[in-house]
Amino acid sequence: MVLHVMSVSDRAHSFPAGNNLGVDAIFVYTMHGRMASLLSRNRPYPPIFAFTSDNGTRMALNLQWGVIPLLVDLLDDDMEGNISMTMELIRRKGMLKPEYVVMVVSDLAPNHINCSAFQSIQVKTIV
Structure with missing residues (x-):
């Protein structure tokens, strides 16, 4: 799995360039749907897979352009575990193929201060 991490302070302003990044999908981990909604407003070409553990958020995200909301049990402090679990889920469902590139x-909000995976944009390749 190839991993590039870029830490940013305000992630939402980075996404208008999403169509130029050459990614095949965007994975968003959200509790209330805010980031998925912001991404949707930019009308990116790749599909936005929004993973949430809140059923109300999942239902609300059905109304957002280009968003495919999925109800999953997110792990509180294990972002890498969340990514691995959801990549495997999407791969098993046949929604993404091996070698596809995904923006994450x-x-x-992390439960502890030193969790840098929550404060980043990651680009991963499906294996």
């Missing part, structure tokens, strides 16, 4: 973003 999150608006989940």
Whole structure:
């Protein structure tokens, strides 16, 4: 799995360039749907897979352009575990193929201060 991490302070302003990044999908981990909604407003070409553990958020995200909301049990402090679990889920469902490149973003708040995976944009390749 190839991983490039770029830490940013305000992730939402980075996404208008999403169509120029050459990614096949965008994974968003969200509790209330805010980041998925912001991404949707930019009308990116790749599909936005929004993973949430809140059914109300999942239902609300059905109304957002280009968003495919999925209800999953997110792991509180294990962002890498969340990414691995959801990549495997999407791969098993046949929604993404091996060698596809995925942008990963999150608006989940970490439970402890030193969790840098929550404060980053990651680009990963499906294996």
